[in-house]
Amino acid sequence: MATRNRTTVYRKHRDACKSARAPLSLSASDSFGGPVIEMVSGSFSRSNHSSYAPLNSDDPGPSSSDAFTIGMPPAWVDDSEEVTFNIQKVRDKMGELSKAHSKALMPTFGDNKGIQREVEMLIHDITDLLRNSEKRLQKLSTRGLSEESNLRKNVQRSLATDLQSLSMELRRKQSTYLKRLQQQKEGQDGIDLEFNMNGKMSRLDEEDELGGSGFDDYQTIKMKKGQHVSAEREREIQQVLGSVNDLAQIMKDLSALVIDQGTIVDRIDYNVQNVSTSVEEGFKQLQKAERTQREGPMVKCATILLILCFIMIVLLVLKNILL
Amino acid sequence: MVLVTSVRDYINRMLQDISGMKVLILDSETVSNVSIVYSQSELLQKEVFLVEMIDSISVSKESMSHLKAVYFIRPTSENIQKLRYQLAHPRFGEYHLFFSNLLKDTQIHILADSDEQEVVQQVQEYYADFVAGDPYHFTLNMASNHLYMIPAVVDPSGLQRFSDRVVDGIAAVFLALKRRPVIRYQRTSDTAKRIAQETAKLMYQHESALFDFRRTESSPLLLVIDRRDDPVTPLLNQWTYQAMVHELIGLQDNKVDLKAIGSLPKDQQVEVVLSSEQDAFFKSNMYENFGDIGMNIKRMVDDFQQVAKSNQNIQTVEDMARFVDNYPEYKKMQGNVSKHVTLVTEMSKLVEARKLMMVSQTEQDLACNGGQGAAYEAVTNLLNNESVSDIDRLRLVMLYALRYEKENPVQLMQLFNKLASRSPKYKPGLVQFLLKQAGVEKRTGDLFGNRDLLNIARNMARGLKGVENVYTQHQPLLFQTMESITRGRLRDVDYPFVGDHFQQGRPQEVVIFMVGGTTYEESRSVALQNATNSGIRFILGGSAVLNSKRFLKDLEEAQRISRSGSHMV
Numbered sequence: 021m022a023t024r025n026r027t028t029v030y031r032k033h034r035d036a037c038k039s040a041r042a043p044l045s046l047s048a049s050d051s052f053g054g055p056v057i058e059m060v061s062g063s064f065s066r067s068n069h070s071s072y073a074p075l076n077s078d079d080p081g082p083s084s085s086d087a088f089t090i091g092m093p094p095a096w097v098d099d100s101e102e103v104t105f106n107i108q109k110v111r112d113k114m115g116e117l118s119k120a121h122s123k124a125l126m127p128t129f130g131d132n133k134g135i136q137r138e139v140e141m142l143i144h145d146i147t148d149l150l151r152n153s154e155k156r157l158q159k160l161s162t163r164g165l166s167e168e169s170n171l172r173k174n175v176q177r178s179l180a181t182d183l184q185s186l187s188m189e190l191r192r193k194q195s196t197y198l199k200r201l202q203q204q205k206e207g208q209d210g211i212d213l214e215f216n217m218n219g220k221m222s223r224l225d226e227e228d229e230l231g232g233s234g235f236d237d238y239q240t241i242k243m244k245k246g247q248h249v250s251a252e253r254e255r256e257i258q259q260v261l262g263s264v265n266d267l268a269q270i271m272k273d274l275s276a277l278v279i280d281q282g283t284i285v286d287r288i289d290y291n292v293q294n295v296s297t298s299v300e301e302g303f304k305q306l307q308k309a310e311r312t313q314r315e316g317p318m319v320k321c322a323t324i325l326l327i328l329c330f331i332m333i334v335l336l337v338l339k340n341i342l343l
Numbered sequence: 344m345v346l347v348t349s350v351r352d353y354i355n356r357m358l359q360d361i362s363g364m365k366v367l368i369l370d371s372e373t374v375s376n377v378s379i380v381y382s383q384s385e386l387l388q389k390e391v392f393l394v395e396m397i398d399s400i401s402v403s404k405e406s407m408s409h410l411k412a413v414y415f416i417r418p419t420s421e422n423i424q425k426l427r428y429q430l431a432h433p434r435f436g437e438y439h440l441f442f443s444n445l446l447k448d449t450q451i452h453i454l455a456d457s458d459e460q461e462v463v464q465q466v467q468e469y470y471a472d473f474v475a476g477d478p479y480h481f482t483l484n485m486a487s488n489h490l491y492m493i494p495a496v497v498d499p500s501g502l503q504r505f506s507d508r509v510v511d512g513i514a515a516v517f518l519a520l521k522r523r524p525v526i527r528y529q530r531t532s533d534t535a536k537r538i539a540q541e542t543a544k545l546m547y548q549h550e551s552a553l554f555d556f557r558r559t560e561s562s563p564l565l566l567v568i569d570r571r572d573d574p575v576t577p578l579l580n581q582w583t584y585q586a587m588v589h590e591l592i593g594l595q596d597n598k599v600d601l602k603a604i605g606s607l608p609k610d611q612q613v614e615v616v617l618s619s620e621q622d623a624f625f626k627s628n629m630y631e632n633f634g635d636i637g638m639n640i641k642r643m644v645d646d647f648q649q650v651a652k653s654n655q656n657i658q659t660v661e662d663m664a665r666f667v668d669n670y671p672e673y674k675k676m677q678g679n680v681s682k683h684v685t686l687v688t689e690m691s692k693l694v695e696a697r698k699l700m701m702v703s704q705t706e707q708d709l710a711c712n713g714g715q716g717a718a719y720e721a722v723t724n725l726l727n728n729e730s731v732s733d734i735d736r737l738r739l740v741m742l743y744a745l746r747y748e749k750e751n752p753v754q755l756m757q758l759f760n761k762l763a764s765r766s767p768k769y770k771p772g773l774v775q776f777l778l779k780q781a782g783v784e785k786r787t788g789d790l791f792g793n794r795d796l797l798n799i800a801r802n803m804a805r806g807l808k809g810v811e812n813v814y815t816q817h818q819p820l821l822f823q824t825m826e827s828i829t830r831g832r833l834r835d836v837d838y839p840f841v842g843d844h845f846q847q848g849r850p851q852e853v854v855i856f857m858v859g860g861t862t863y864e865e866s867r868s869v870a871l872q873n874a875t876n877s878g879i880r881f882i883l884g885g886s887a888v889l890n891s892k893r894f895l896k897d898l899e900e901a902q903r904i905s906r907s908g909s910h911m912v
Contacts, residue, residue: 021349022518023356024468024553026446033455034463041459093409097364168405171393175364178387191668268667281384282621283678284614287598288386289378292369292394 094168099156100175106153107182110146114190117142121197125204136256143194143263150187151266157183170295191264198260205253346475346882347620349519350380353471354415357441358389361411366393366435368400370416373443375474375484375596377415379618397425400434411437417472418442423450427457438463443472444511445550472515473884476597477619479873480866481884483512484596488887491534491859492571492780492901497908502534509886510541513565513856516884517546523554524565524854526841527833531787532569534858539567543841563852564828566838570859570889571781572788573820575710575745577862577894578738580703582814584636585629586863588617588686590890591693594863604689615682624679630867632815633690640683647680701725702735703814709742710791710817715750718743719758726761733766737773738891744774746791748783773895776902787837788820821855821865821883822872828853829877854882860893861885 120142124135160176284290313319354377358365367386369377374396386394397416412435416422430438440454440463451466473481490498490505517524523546528539542565546554570577581590588594593603597618619626624643628636654673657663694700705721708714722743725731740762744755763771779785792799827833831849840846857865861883869883887893 021352022470022521022553022556023353024445026451026466026468027464029448030451030455030463030466033452034458034461037456038459097409168407171364171366171407171410174387174392177384178390178392181384181387188668195668268663280675280678281382282616282618282675284598284616286382286384287378287616288381288383288394289374289596290598290614291383292374292396 096160096172099159100179103153103156103179103183106149106156107179107186110149110153110186113142113146113149114186114193117146117190117193121193125197125200140259143190143260146190147263147266150183150190153179153183191268194260194264198257198264201253201256201260205250345478345520346473346481346516347380347478350376350471350473350475353469353519354381355389357413357415357439357467357469358386358391361413361437361439363390364410365389365391366395366407366410366412367391368395368397368412368414368416370397370419370422372417372484373415373471376443376471379474379476379596380620382621397422397429400429406434408434408436410435411439413439413441415441415443415469415471418444418446418450420450423453427453430454430463431457431459433460433462435462440466441469442467444468444470444515445553470515470518473512474596476888477866477870479869479880479882480861481516481882482861482888483508483884483886484888485509485886487900488860488893489897489900489904491569491886492897493904493908495533495537497905502537505886506534506538506541509538509856509858510545512884512886513538513542513854514545514550516854516882517554517563517565520563520852521556522559522563522852523547523556524563525844525846525850526565526567527838527844528567528841529569529572529787530837530839531785532571532858535567535569538856538858539565539841542567543844559851561848561850562846563854564846564850566824566828566833566853566855568824568838568855568857570857570885570894572786573790574777574781574894575742575790576817576819576821576864577860577889578741578891579706579710579817579864580699580735580738580891581864582633582703582812583630583864583867584625584633585617586867587633587690589863589888591690592686593890593892594888599686601685601689604693615686617686622679624683630870632812636687640687643680644684647676650676697732697735698728698730699735700814702731702739705739706742707813707816709739709746715747718747719751719754722758723761726758726765733768734891734895736762736766737769737895741774741777744778745781748778770899770902773898773902776905777898780898780901788823790820817864819862819865819868821857822868824855825853825869825872825881829879849879851878852880852882854884857883857885859885859897860887860889862889 117139120135120139124139157176157179160172280286358367367377383394391413393410397414414426416426426440438458446466446468454463454466474484475481485505485508487501487505490501493502495502526539526543528535530536581587585594588599592599592601594617597616599615599617600613601615602613616622617625617629619629624639628639631639650673654666654669657666702725705718705725708721709718722739725739726736740758743758747755759774762774763769824833829849855869866883869881872881889897
């Protein structure tokens with residue numbers, strides 16, 4: 021697709037205009053003390069732009085001279101930057117979590133309490149970060165019809181979309197981990213049972229005379245160990261489920277903020293019109309309120325009283341004059 | 344895809360190199376250009392956190408210097424004035440200006456003059472000056488579309504404005520496609536001729552360097568034709584999904600406003616989006632006829648009910664987890680299903696209320712089949728029928744008049760009188776005005792297939808074979824034009840070249856611009872033609888997208904102006 025860059029032509033003109041203005045400004049700067057450019061350009065701009073701050077006024081207000089300085093962004097921008105930073109941290113931790121998951125699922129000889137604790141900690145951290153970000157995000161909410169509030173709402177939406185996709189990714193990771201855990205658990209129990217069965221069978225074969233009233237020591241230990249392992253697995257699964265529920269809660273909250281794609285709410289022109297109609301509506305309401313207040317009974321009373329006072333004063337003066 | 348992709352690429356390029364929080368400022372026309380191809384969530388991803396209109400932004404006084412302003416506006420004189428003021432009182436940290444068409448040097452001077460604080464970082468021309476609704480269909484959404492029907496002597500400045508806007512739009516399309524075409528126009532239309540000549544001047548003389556693209560073996564073809572050559576298509580009632588929605592309810596920038604129907608409960612969606620890019624169901628059904636749509640919707644509802652049922656049956660934690668996982672898709676599906684069901688229900692209600700099945704059958708007979716006597720009978724009966732609405736009566740008489748203009752003038756007169764007596768809001772003389780504009784002498788193409796023997800024979804053969812669907816038997820005239828181009832047999836007599844342009848053989852890309860507006864029936868025809876892979880790609884564009892209401896409104900406006908004009912003369 022074709023484009024054309026007009027910036028060089030534009031800059032040339034701008035510089036030419038600046039140098040044309042510069043000699044004029046040198047003469048003016050002696051008599052006026054304020055920012056010179058304002059005065060000169062005042063003659064260029066049309067007469068009805070009276071909102072231009074006059075040079076000699078004491079309070080220039082939010083005049084164009086402020087626009088020179090790059091203004092400090094408002095406080096809520098800090099919140100949004102914090103959330104962005106958190107999102108990046110979450111992304112890093114998710115990478116670590118994948119690695120930890122794959123390590124935990126590898127069959128080991130010793131018990132893998134260490135790696136499990138690491139997984140737990142990571143999940144805990146990530147969920148905390150997400151919850152924290154979500155709380156900060158809620159702080160960005162604001163009511164009101166100004167441009168500023170619209171801006172905040174949009175920033176909030178964008179960050180909410182990111183958070184939601186991250187939490188969904190986390191849940192997916194956890195559910196795959198969970199599934200594989202369960203597979204492993206069944207597999208392990210199955211092996212244990214089989215071993216026990218075989219063991220029992222062999223024992224019975226060997227020591228038929230003993231009657232096989234109970235398990236012998238070895239088998240008890242084996243069984244206890246199997247129970248222990250399955251209890252542990254049980255606990256892990258419960259934990260993962262707990263965090264799944266947490267995330268579901270977060271997701272529910274976030275989905276209120278996120279835009280559904282493909283719907284009318286996702287259309288730029290719909291959003292722009294809505295803002296303008298709500299601003300118009302607000303303006304109409306304000307006008308109505310002003311009108312009602314102006315015609316209110318209080319105001320009528322006050323006016324009548326004032327008129328009466330005035331009449332009394334006039335009568336008093338007349339009385340004094342006549343006397 | 345080509346037009347939609349071009350506009351999206353332009354917008355992507357605008358936003359990608361500018362870092363930090365941005366505010367996008369549009370005017371009333373570019374907001375349509377952008378909204379139809381780019382969604383709000385995509386803007387948010389590009390860190391555009393605020394979208395404003397150039398009109399309202401002058402009013403506000405807050406200074407937001409931590410934002411960078413990206414302007415995307417048309418280079419009109421009003422916009423330049425507003426921009427002047429805003430540059431002199433800058434509210435944002437940086438200003439990046441993108442114009443959707445060619446800037447004049449004087450305009451650049453004016454802007455440079457007011458930019459004392461040097462906040463403007465770049466000034467670019469990005470030619471996305473058209474509304475790309477569908478892959479092969481664009482429109483210019485012109486408000487005063489009726490101006491094309493008015494001769495130059497009555498309102499020369501109006502016609503100049505119309506022509507300028509059209510030329511700008513066509514130029515933007517070709518700049519976006521990076522092509523310079525060979526231009527042909529419809530001989531019988533002065534407006535088309537004027538537009539073709541001005542476009543040629545722009546592309547080959549004034550801005551010849553800008554349009555000097557790499558040559559391909561065969562140049563593309565730009566064909567400028569006039570709506571009045573085929574007044575029948577916008578008058579007909581439609582039965583394919585997209586065209587029907589536009590005809591019965593109204594489709595603007597791919598949005599449907601259901602408020603106009605007024606019969607919905609409060610909590611229902613009042614505005615919905617019908618875009619083939621975002622809605623897979625719509626994409627596969629937009630050209631299907633009403634009966635098939637009904638069946639497909641029923642199938643979609645059944646699928647959805649199954650999913651809903653399985654979602655209700657949650658027993659284990661796994662089910663819960665799966666439900667939460669699939670919830671966003673479920674919600675999206677639910678929204679989509681309810682949208683289509685609502686639309687089809689509303690349209691069915693309208694069809695029922697206006698007895699459109701009956702009316703449309705007669706309309707299609709008038710457009711496609713012969714028999715003046717039978718036609719007269721049918722139209723008279725429908726005029727006498729109480730439940731037929733005024734607009735439908737008007738359409739029937741117009742279609743009859745267009746077809747049997749010269750046969751049996753007595754009966755034609757009777758129909759006019761009957762129409763005037765039955766329809767209180769009817770502006771008298773409208774049908775006659777239509778005949779003056781688009782009557783048989785004014786038309787080039789063989790609208791009813793009754794001019795040359797070949798067409799008559801073809802029609803008879805079709806009549807004997809019978810049609811699949813009585814309601815969709817009409818083919819717009821555009822279809823024949825496209826066939827002629829494909830066969831390389833577009834007559835020079837009817838569609839001459841501009842100046843000394845010439846083309847050997849067949850073009851591979853054709854842009855057909857219809858002055859006065861296109862219809863969705865024609866865009867469907869183009870899409871189906873492109874799907875046959877004949878080696879030629881067609882793109883259709885117009886000054887507006889018409890339905891019967893809009894076409895009649897344009898006619899009324901033009902009639903009013905002509906009348907007042909003739910008083911002055």
